[in-house]
Amino acid sequence: xxxxxxxxxxxxxxxxxxxxxxxxxxxxxxxxxxxxxxxxxxxxxxxxxxxxxxxxxxxxxxxxxxxxxxxxxxxxxxxxxxxxxxxxxxxxxxxxxxxxxxxxxxxxxxxxxxxxxxxxxxxxxxxxxxxxxxxxxxxxxxxxxxxxxxxxxxxxxxxxxxxxxxxxxxxxxxxxxxxxxxxxxxxxxxxxxxxxxxxxxxxxxxxxxxxxxxxxxxxxxxxxxxxxxxxxxxxxxxxxxxxxxxxxxxxxxxxxxxxxxxxxxxxxxxxxxxxxxxxxxxxxxxxxxxxxxxxxxxxxxxxxxxxxxxxxxxxxxxxxxxxxxxxxxxxxxxxxxxxxxxxxxxxxxxxxxxxxxxxxxxxxxxxxxxxxxxxxxxxxxxxxxxxxxxxxxxxxxxxxxxxxxxxxxxxxxxxxxxxxxxxxxxxxxxxxxxxxxxxxxxxxxxxxxxxxxxxxxxxxxxxxxxxxxxxxxxxxxxxxxxxxxxx
Numbered sequence: 001x002x003x004x005x006x007x008x009x010x011x012x013x014x015x016x017x018x019x020x021x022x023x024x025x026x027x028x029x030x031x032x033x034x035x036x037x038x039x040x041x042x043x044x045x046x047x048x049x050x051x052x053x054x055x056x057x058x059x060x061x062x063x064x065x066x067x068x069x070x071x072x073x074x075x076x077x078x079x080x081x082x083x084x085x086x087x088x089x090x091x092x093x094x095x096x097x098x099x100x101x102x103x104x105x106x107x108x109x110x111x112x113x114x115x116x117x118x119x120x121x122x123x124x125x126x127x128x129x130x131x132x133x134x135x136x137x138x139x140x141x142x143x144x145x146x147x148x149x150x151x152x153x154x155x156x157x158x159x160x161x162x163x164x165x166x167x168x169x170x171x172x173x174x175x176x177x178x179x180x181x182x183x184x185x186x187x188x189x190x191x192x193x194x195x196x197x198x199x200x201x202x203x204x205x206x207x208x209x210x211x212x213x214x215x216x217x218x219x220x221x222x223x224x225x226x227x228x229x230x231x232x233x234x235x236x237x238x239x240x241x242x243x244x245x246x247x248x249x250x251x252x253x254x255x256x257x258x259x260x261x262x263x264x265x266x267x268x269x270x271x272x273x274x275x276x277x278x279x280x281x282x283x284x285x286x287x288x289x290x291x292x293x294x295x296x297x298x299x300x301x302x303x304x305x306x307x308x309x310x311x312x313x314x315x316x317x318x319x320x321x322x323x324x325x326x327x328x329x330x331x332x333x334x335x336x337x338x339x340x341x342x343x344x345x346x347x348x349x350x351x352x353x354x355x356x357x358x359x360x361x362x363x364x365x366x367x368x369x370x371x372x373x374x375x376x377x378x379x380x381x382x383x384x385x386x387x388x389x390x391x392x393x394x395x396x397x398x399x400x401x402x403x404x405x406x407x408x409x410x411x412x413x414x415x416x417x418x419x420x421x422x423x424x425x426x427x428x429x430x431x432x433x434x435x436x437x438x439x440x441x442x443x444x445x446x447x448x449x450x451x452x453x454x455x456x457x458x459x460x461x462x463x464x465x466x467x468x469x470x471x472x473x474x475x476x477x478x479x480x481x482x483x484x485x486x487x
Contacts, residue, residue, distance in 0.1 A: 008078070013054065015083060086107075091129065102457065105457045107136065111465075134216040138216040189257050197219060197243075224320075230323070244309050251313075253271070292329065311337065326445055327446075338440070342434065352467055353434040357384070403472070408429050411432075427444075
């Protein structure tokens with residue numbers, strides 16, 4: 001089979017241990033709120049899964065040669081699905097979400113930073129369970145395995161091929177010579193954003209508990225809230241603007257932040273992806289703001305601007321927080337939000353969707369196609385930030401986009417067996433594969449996915465993880481060629 005199975009199971013063991021230990025803050029929260037029905041089964045789950053992880057590490061202590069790209073794809077896919085299954089266990093053992101299909105969906109939504117939910121009233125769940133539900137955003141935002149690589153420099157195994165398969169975008173550039181140092185640098189920035197936003201939210205009147213949960217959702221661009229009315233629960237313009245700002249910031253390529261610290265803020269504005277990302281955000285916000293005022297949906301310009309900025313930032317970055325029921329807005333505003341669901345955040349950010357960089361390249365291809373038809377003899381290359389993109393890169397972007405669209409239609413076909421309306425069928429798939437959260441119709445801003453059958457929930461769970469893994473990471477291991485030892 002030509003796979004480094006010993007190293008594969010060893011890394012799976014490391015990830016199991018990391019995810020298990022990540023339950024400790026939630027157990028502490030349960031203990032603080034004196035909920036023994038939660039922290040005791042939570043603790044047992046953590047100890048058992050951690051023991052399994054350590055056992056795998058000990059049994060597979062032999063280190064194989066440097067991992068190949070093929071190993072990276074298998075490791076990443078297995079680790080994400082195993083982590084999601086493990087993440088569902090606290091919901092089941094505490095009887096908070098007793099049905100496994102529902103619990104697995106909620107866990108996938110958390111780790112993939114999607115924010116879709118089966119819960120109509122999340123505030124009824126125990127505090128510790130809600131904390132775990134949102135903390136999975138923070139773990140999944142920068143990536144489970146990037147997290148492991150950052151914490152485990154003594155792996156003795158090359159992390160580059162794992163990181164490339166794990167990266168939340170078309171590519172993960174090394175900002176430092178070593179992959180371990182790169183992972184640490186990115187997580188340092190990630191942690192800094194977390195601390196700053198938490199402090200700013202608390203200064204606006206939020207409790208520490210609410211601040212942490214909101215921060216996990218916005219920094220990880222996940223969007224799961226501990227209230228059924230999401231951020232709309234907090235009637236504060238200041239709090240909404242803080243969350244809006246951090247959602248936008250975390251939709252930016254994190255590599256740019258590292259480079260900005262080294263070379264100055266000008267690096268951000270020199271990057272073509274960031275400029276287009278900012279332009280999409282600004283133009284969409286102003287357009288929706290104008291439509292809301294003209295339509296008479298809002299009597300106050302301040303409220304209209306606040307909600308338009310918030311919802312555009314939330315949908316564009318695929319966070320999924322809500323301050324208003326956008327399905328009551330003019331249809332043209334809903335169409336804009338639907339388009340933003342496809343676009344998503346920047347490459348190597350915590351956002352989902354197709355990514356802004358792919359949209360840029362696709363439009364450049366369209367422009368080149370028009371030019372070559374007008375002037376057949378002209379040879380025009382596709383450039384990004386002044387550099388020519390290779391044919392392989394352009395081909396990969398086009399094929400990924402086509403696969404993305406095919407997946408949307410195939411998923412909508414499966415969901416159609418629920419006998420739901422067209423908007424529900426398509427938007428439920430679009431929002432899951434794009435890791436957005438809320439959709440339209442029966443899965444809209446004020447609705448949830450709890451009414452769906454197990455088949456639909458498992459399908460959408462796979463779609464959430466596939467979207468988080470950039471589709472090909474999952475599909476590659478499903479091909480016969482991957483398992484052919486002669487290839």
